[in-house]
Amino acid sequence: MNGIAVDGVSRSFGTVQAVRSATLRAEPGRVTGLVGPNGAGKTTLLLMLASLLAPDTGTIRIGGVDPSEDPLAARRLLGWMPDALGAWPSLTARETMVTTARLYGISSADAALRARYLLDLVDLGALADSPAKVLSRGQKQKLGLARALVHDPQVLLLDEPASGLDPEARVQLRVLLRRLAAEGRTILISSHILSELEEVVDDAVFLVAGAVVDAAAVPAAVRAWRIRLVGASAERLNADAWQVASTLGVPPESLGGDRGTVLIGFENEESAASALHRLVAAQLPISEFAPAQSALEHTFLHLNQPRMQPAPPAPPAPRTGSEAGA
């Protein structure tokens, strides 16, 4: 099969169990997010997928190839972008690209063309002949992405690709990843910036303490929604909260506030929708009605505290207006 298939993969370093019996799939044509707290084993898992680290147990298939058995075949299929790009400091961006291409067995002429194309693609064309040591962190990230693409890989493993990128570059990265996925490539991307990740991924894999956690198992918990009335301000928060609470028939103490907007918890989308309907029917001037947290962030935070129920991101206790304005 194509894509990435990981079955029961474990890896320990000495006494530290970095990855425990992880099983996951990343399908071709889709962007799969790898989400987990610091030290959850994301980088270790990506290193195993990148054929650099051998799993203690379990099997990995990259486009049907087991990197432990045939690392070379796996490497021709996969492009890996490490979290910290090791750029050869005195080489220019172009030389870095050409050297990497040559190490994939690409001829010198093709390597030069490929380098120019990819550096333009990641918007580094103007810096092609600057040594890597003068590049900023974000520019190095771009170079790392271009390098991961040099041999036109079918599977992309990206470790924190957006870190250090400015907002414009993030948008470009998102567009590029969507395009690469649309071309039928498998993309596995790890990131801490969950709101970012949410805009680009089709699927998400949650990794906690080295183990893959089933996101569906996260209990349907109360989720915070943000309601903003036209002209909301910190001073008006208490009045707004009272209006919302009385319209919906809930105690005002159960509502929270955040920078002038009202936070309220709903069990599910249906109850949110019916609440919105009632608020609009009551002619409240609603200018914003949206989840206060991204879905990914919501799931992620619940995964972190799997035993704590009811889940904490329910609306925080009502705050005074002065505090909410902070």
Add this chain to the structure above:
Amino acid sequence: MSIAHIGTIARLELTQRLRSVGWYVLLGVFAVVLLGITALAFAVFSYGDAPGAGVYSIVVNMVLLLVVLVSPTLSGNAINGDRDAATLASIQVTAASTGDIMIGKLLAAVATGGAFLLVALPFLAFSLVGGGADPLVLLISLLVLAVEIVIVAAIGVGLSGLIARPLFSVATTYLVVASLAIGTLIVFALGGFAIRSEATNYSRPYDQSGNAICDEWETYTYEVPRFDLVWWVLAANPFVVLADATPTEYSPNGYPVDLFGQIKYGVRTAQLSPLEQRWDECDPDYSSDTASDVIESTVPSWFVGLGVQIVIAGSLFAGAWSRTRTPARRLPPGTRIA
């Protein structure tokens, strides 16, 4: 294994080195040192009729000295330095095999040592002006020098793959190379003096008119250090290997014309037992042994020494090779792969 990949990796290493100013300063300093050495060497060997051979041998030994002194710094962090800079994994994830990486890095380290030889070439050519140099001597000494450059480079690259921290691997490379170049000398000297035996000196007594009495021996005994029991320690010394392997040219009175021969003579003399010294004035054919007699009558050791060095360098290099293999099962303690 692919020649193209090896070439790319070696070029990558060298490009980075060639772009640092310090490297050119180092080579410049080396050229200045060689200039002084060559001038002094001409002065030293001006007594003979073949100063060229002597100057040539001194310049070759200087290159070897520089390689021994500088190479560990340049090759001793080849692998763990890249691991620290997170550039090793970027190469490992490409289609380049572990063998490509190891050989490429070794090649770059050898080329670095070779650069010293390159700087020395004009001085070697100049020394030939003095005359007396034999083509075979030139060829073999350069060949042995090349092998020594490879050995030092392999020790450095090997230790850099086995030890996690660049600082320690460079220091360890120095220690290994120094134990060959200086350690062997120390063991030889201390060992020789520590083992002492009673030696007997035989000579003819003299009568009152000062003529030797030819039917009697006069003897006396004294303690001597037994260098003949520890001479083999020197075999692994790179300078001894160079000198011992190079064919010796003799002056008409039987003494070596160059530094190679003089070192060889010294080492071979240590093989002779000091236990019995005879000085026979009554023997009409009697003459003390010349250097060529000593060298002819003793055993060469360079191939043993070279073998020991190759085993050391080869096993370190092979160990680093298996440590650098990916997908990695075991990592050197205290390292992250990327």
